[in-house]
Amino acid sequence: MSDCHDCHVNSVIAPPPRVRSLARKTVALVGPPNSGKSTLFNVLTGLRQKVANFPGVTVEHRTGFLRLDNGREIDLVDLPGVYSLDPRSEDERITRDALSGSIEGIPRPDAVLLILDSTNLGRHLMLAASVLGLGIPTMVILNMADDLHKRGGSVDTQQLASQLDAPVVLISAAKRQGIETIRNYLEGQFAVPRPVELPILQDVPRCRQWSAKLGLRAKYRPPAPPIWTRRLDRVFLHPVAGPLVFLAVVILVFQTIFSGARPLMDGVESLVSISGTWIANQLPDVWWRDLLKEGVWGGVGSVLVFLPQILLLFLFIGLLEDSGYLARAALIADRTMARVGLQGKSFIPLLSAYACAVPAIMATRTIENKRDRIATILIAPFMTCSARLPVYTLIIAAFLPDHPILGRFLGTQAAAMLGLYLLGFLAAVLTARLLKSSILKSDRTPFVLEMPPYRWPTWRFLALRLLDRAHVFLRRAGTVILGVAIALWIMAHLPLKEGKAPPIEESVAGTLGRVVEPAIRPLGFNWKIGIGLLTSLAAREVIVGTLGTIYGIEGDAVDGEASKGLQKALQRDLTPAGGLALLVFFAFAMQCMSTIAVVRRETGGWKWPAVQFAYMTGLAYVSAFAAFHLF
Amino acid sequence: MLQLSFTRKHRPPGGKRATLAELRNGEQAVLERLDLPEDNARRLMELGFLPGNIVSAAHSAPSGDPRVFRVDGSEVALRRETARHMKIRVTD
Ligand SMILES: Nc1nc2c(ncn2[C@@H]2O[C@H](COP(=O)(O)OP(=O)(O)OP(=O)(O)O)[C@@H](O)[C@H]2O)c(=O)[nH]1
Numbered sequence A: 001m002s003d004c005h006d007c008h009v010n011s012v013i014a015p016p017p018r019v020r021s022l023a024r025k026t027v028a029l030v031g032p033p034n035s036g037k038s039t040l041f042n043v044l045t046g047l048r049q050k051v052a053n054f055p056g057v058t059v060e061h062r063t064g065f066l067r068l069d070n071g072r073e074i075d076l077v078d079l080p081g082v083y084s085l086d087p088r089s090e091d092e093r094i095t096r097d098a099l100s101g102s103i104e105g106i107p108r109p110d111a112v113l114l115i116l117d118s119t120n121l122g123r124h125l126m127l128a129a130s131v132l133g134l135g136i137p138t139m140v141i142l143n144m145a146d147d148l149h150k151r152g153g154s155v156d157t158q159q160l161a162s163q164l165d166a167p168v169v170l171i172s173a174a175k176r177q178g179i180e181t182i183r184n185y186l187e188g189q190f191a192v193p194r195p196v197e198l199p200i201l202q203d204v205p206r207c208r209q210w211s212a213k214l215g216l217r218a219k220y221r222p223p224a225p226p227i228w229t230r231r232l233d234r235v236f237l238h239p240v241a242g243p244l245v246f247l248a249v250v251i252l253v254f255q256t257i258f259s260g261a262r263p264l265m266d267g268v269e270s271l272v273s274i275s276g277t278w279i280a281n282q283l284p285d286v287w288w289r290d291l292l293k294e295g296v297w298g299g300v301g302s303v304l305v306f307l308p309q310i311l312l313l314f315l316f317i318g319l320l321e322d323s324g325y326l327a328r329a330a331l332i333a334d335r336t337m338a339r340v341g342l343q344g345k346s347f348i349p350l351l352s353a354y355a356c357a358v359p360a361i362m363a364t365r366t367i368e369n370k371r372d373r374i375a376t377i378l379i380a381p382f383m384t385c386s387a388r389l390p391v392y393t394l395i396i397a398a399f400l401p402d403h404p405i406l407g408r409f410l411g412t413q414a415a416a417m418l419g420l421y422l423l424g425f426l427a428a429v430l431t432a433r434l435l436k437s438s439i440l441k442s443d444r445t446p447f448v449l450e451m452p453p454y455r456w457p458t459w460r461f462l463a464l465r466l467l468d469r470a471h472v473f474l475r476r477a478g479t480v481i482l483g484v485a486i487a488l489w490i491m492a493h494l495p496l497k498e499g500k501a502p503p504i505e506e507s508v509a510g511t512l513g514r515v516v517e518p519a520i521r522p523l524g525f526n527w528k529i530g531i532g533l534l535t536s537l538a539a540r541e542v543i544v545g546t547l548g549t550i551y552g553i554e555g556d557a558v559d560g561e562a563s564k565g566l567q568k569a570l571q572r573d574l575t576p577a578g579g580l581a582l583l584v585f586f587a588f589a590m591q592c593m594s595t596i597a598v599v600r601r602e603t604g605g606w607k608w609p610a611v612q613f614a615y616m617t618g619l620a621y622v623s624a625f626a627a628f629h630l631f
Numbered sequence B: 001m002l003q004l005s006f007t008r009k010h011r012p013p014g015g016k017r018a019t020l021a022e023l024r025n026g027e028q029a030v031l032e033r034l035d036l037p038e039d040n041a042r043r044l045m046e047l048g049f050l051p052g053n054i055v056s057a058a059h060s061a062p063s064g065d066p067r068v069f070r071v072d073g074s075e076v077a078l079r080r081e082t083a084r085h086m087k088i089r090v091t092d
């Protein structure tokens, strides 16, 4: 269950077997943020480390394996980007520790690949001083050659190599140009650099003078300013047009997720119901036929329907991250963040929490201020993650008829969805305010954010990421949701009375539901919803599967398409006020094991996850109560 | 050029130098000094805000804060509260 939709961000590949052949080497990827380290890592190892166009994407070390043509084996370590080897935040600390060999499972690297952005060489070369000073064999890689040349820049790599006494190569990781040279270097004998004259590292102006001198000797011609970035910023950061564009994008996203995904979802739905009926017809009349049909098809099938919607959401998030717009959004949002005592940098993790809170909480490592970081961790689960999407969609579709509001641009259902996203955001912001004016008060660290140039998303990576998402979603459906569905189906059929299953109210599952019923009756929920709330502690979308199973057993969804049947059945079990209460409950409650686990790990103890769980559940309960009674 | 944009409110009292916070979109100046705690100053210097470098102001968030500054080949966003502590010498 530790995997979430963005699981690959936090998964660390198990360290390779302990016995190292003599030939096996550890090589680290080091460089300033957003210089293309993870892109190169992916190209060399064939893995799919997350790549996006803003600084601070990678926040954890990740090891990948590659075998070279001459048989040498390399453990390649991708690391968070750093401006210097003098760390200011958690992610930068990881890079320093990896280079000194003090991270468990990662030996001190035998060689370093130093990745610098060739379009900004003057400043990026400063890092070469500290890295070369470590005395580890180093290859200096100047990335983004395509961009450099397109904008009319150039550099003499041979001159630079002789100045630095280290191999230097100009490549384009995204275009896969120059990769062979790197592989050749990795095959060869790593030469320990002869000490070249380096500036005193603590003295930044000196370092910059040193790198400027190097740039001159290497005949570095900086590229022309990125024209398109300037043009786009004139629109996206325009005082009036900017926020309007932002709003239009948001509305477009919601409407597309809601109605654009419809045909695909209907397709999946018919597929599920047709295959379910077909299988049921093929099988003899045995008890496990019902388990298959009601438990598995009813339970898992009703969640599978949401796959297209979730992929669409991830597509949008991917586009925003990869194009470079995300950094601009953080800039626009900084004011709001400042008002609640946080800084614009907190906005980036919060935005990625729209996909899933787990990677978002990891991404808070880039926040230098400890208390700001904890506050951001505590509010991240309020952001509407993709696991809430199925729940929201189901309940909204069941209780709110769709009418156009803004013609074809926005319907009532999409607007309701937008409202729920806003609700989560408001809860996050108000909680931050509360925290930052009380227990997590702190001096403000300056907000400093580098704006990357806009880039075309790398379609290949975007497609691969969507595939990964689909894979994670399906695996979750095949493990957690399937497991819960089967267990629930069995519990709904026990204890047997004279060899026959009892009515569901009297089964084990029904009893459990009725035990919690008194507690949730004030919110307008009955025991069936109660069972759903219990199972959704594992993960939010499990409630949809659970209701699918229960109604399947009750025979409501027998012939109908899974989720249409679900909607009808829900209307019988919930009043509209109860539906609203359920929405509010899901907006606030912290029903996610993976989130609790990652908060524990990132804050180093049970204190914060316990506080967070109690606060969120309490808030969910009180607000749902209010919603039910005031509606 | 910069002088034109000084409203009474923004003009620093006599004798005091201007700061980065007073630059408007499109204006530029030479950075002179960072009056910030050592640690913050170093991070800013690593990002290119070195005394002697030319800084030019670019777009800002709708409210005018934070603002993007172009310096040493990159664009970096800073809040006014930080920019206020960065002294500049005006050029044309
Ligand atoms: N034009 C161009 N873009 C590239 C190239 N290599 C990487 N990129 C883009 O640069 C951006 C940053 O790439 P990443 O690989 O995520 O950078 P990183 O160094 O791992 O960044 P952090 O993890 O934040 O330190 C992405 O948008 C890439 O698509 C290249 O050779 N040419």
Ligand SMILES: [Mg+2]
Binding pocket: A037, A038, A039, A050, A051, A057, A058, A079, A080, A081
């Ligand atoms: Mg990276």
